[in-house]
Amino acid sequence: MALRDAVEVMMSKLVVTDTRQKVKVKYPLLPTLFGIIIAWVCGNNSCVAVADYWEDNRDFLKESIPGFPDHNISHDTVNRLLSVIKMSELQDFLMEFCRRYLESIGYDGIRCLNLDGQTNRALEYEPKLDVNGNKVMDSRTYDRLYYVTLYDSTNGLALAQDEVQDKENENKCCIRLIEMFDLSGCIVTCDALNTQRSVAEAIIKANADYCLALKDNHKTLRKAVSEAFANEEVERCTFIAPVETAHGRIEQRSVVAIPASAVKPRVLGEWAKDARTFFYAVTESNIKKYDHQRAPECRLFISSLEFDNPNIAKLGYRAIREHWGIENKLHWTLDMDFVQDRMQMKNRNLARNKVLLNKLSLNVLKTAQPSFSKKSEVMSISRLIKKFERNPKLALDSLSKYFIENNGQLDD
Numbered sequence: 001m002a003l004r005d006a007v008e009v010m011m012s013k014l015v016v017t018d019t020r021q022k023v024k025v026k027y028p029l030l031p032t033l034f035g036i037i038i039a040w041v042c043g044n045n046s047c048v049a050v051a052d053y054w055e056d057n058r059d060f061l062k063e064s065i066p067g068f069p070d071h072n073i074s075h076d077t078v079n080r081l082l083s084v085i086k087m088s089e090l091q092d093f094l095m096e097f098c099r100r101y102l103e104s105i106g107y108d109g110i111r112c113l114n115l116d117g118q119t120n121r122a123l124e125y126e127p128k129l130d131v132n133g134n135k136v137m138d139s140r141t142y143d144r145l146y147y148v149t150l151y152d153s154t155n156g157l158a159l160a161q162d163e164v165q166d167k168e169n170e171n172k173c174c175i176r177l178i179e180m181f182d183l184s185g186c187i188v189t190c191d192a193l194n195t196q197r198s199v200a201e202a203i204i205k206a207n208a209d210y211c212l213a214l215k216d217n218h219k220t221l222r223k224a225v226s227e228a229f230a231n232e233e234v235e236r237c238t239f240i241a242p243v244e245t246a247h248g249r250i251e252q253r254s255v256v257a258i259p260a261s262a263v264k265p266r267v268l269g270e271w272a273k274d275a276r277t278f279f280y281a282v283t284e285s286n287i288k289k290y291d292h293q294r295a296p297e298c299r300l301f302i303s304s305l306e307f308d309n310p311n312i313a314k315l316g317y318r319a320i321r322e323h324w325g326i327e328n329k330l331h332w333t334l335d336m337d338f339v340q341d342r343m344q345m346k347n348r349n350l351a352r353n354k355v356l357l358n359k360l361s362l363n364v365l366k367t368a369q370p371s372f373s374k375k376s377e378v379m380s381i382s383r384l385i386k387k388f389e390r391n392p393k394l395a396l397d398s399l400s401k402y403f404i405e406n407n408g409q410l411d412d
Helices: 002-011 027-042 047-056 058-063 073-084 087-105 170-178 199-205 216-230 267-271 312-322 327-338 348-372 381-390 393-402
Strands: 111-124 143-154 157-161 188-189 209-214 239-242 244-246 249-257 277-287 297-302
Touching: 002 058, 002 393, 027 047, 027 073, 027 327, 027 393, 047 058, 047 073, 047 199, 058 393, 073 348, 087 157, 087 348, 087 393, 111 170, 111 312, 111 327, 143 170, 143 188, 143 327, 157 170, 157 348, 170 199, 170 249, 188 312, 199 209, 199 267, 209 216, 209 312, 216 249, 216 267, 216 277, 239 312, 244 327, 249 312, 277 327, 327 348, 327 381, 348 381, 348 393, 381 393
Parallel strands: 111 188, 188 209
Antiparallel strands: 111 143, 143 157, 209 297, 239 249, 244 249, 249 277, 277 297
């Protein structure tokens, strides 16, 4: 099947509203936007870089993308196009890519999904005003764009993002993201900030289980859970992970699980509706270079996972461990390989779409990574970006193959 045909199918899934005056349109929206996406996947994540990439690879892009313009594009035009496109429409394409990828791999195990927020440090707007109307000259109070991402750490995919609106916190954002999906068979994790009943109820309603960090924002419950773990008469299940040696450290991790019934219902309060297990995770770390033993790091978690599961402690360990995927494999990669923290722009919609394009590009790179890696060496994302930039056909193949089904027949 021709690559151009696959691109045409993908373009039919990319539904965007064109608000421009038709008589003034020089660059048709869909072909142009698709050219921008290909450039972005190849590591060109600024308007200037997209315009340069377009000029260097225009013959290939015109051959591969139906309706692609005959002339070069300016960075100002790229800027304007990305400023008028709705993030929700671009996100639909991101979600469609993820859906087709998950269908293609046929993953039927338990998936761990993570919720966490991130802000780009360079996207600072006007400082807020104090009660007297004076500017608060403290960068921590600046009005920043703040996003929450739903991340599939099991498969390395950013599923969706939502922006924290004015005068609301991450909780409402998390709920909106959860309500976008049927999460049957998944475990959803988030940090202590989002350990709230509203978030837990949304997760249960989406047919998933939760594993939430328990800290001092629930001081009474945390104290009761700590006392329950200290009670030797309480039934428990323990999992000790293999010793890990990485980043100059030797680490030993273990997780202990006890039933939620070990805590009195009046202390559990509304958590008694669906909480079934508490986890106690311990990380012991030794710095090899100095043979320095760090103090153990101990954390508590509340979960709706059934304690009767014979592998409950191991399952809890997996959920707790994979939660760090959103920090190490998503946020860190976006900052290092896509220099997201240094993006500067005043147009909020442009910022939203740039962040989303970064996540779409990272998804494509993550799904292509195994094909370019060896058993002895995993190809880094930065190397893969350079490989795609040298050969744009690799990027287009990686993006399009999940829209091709049934042994090369188009899925209409």
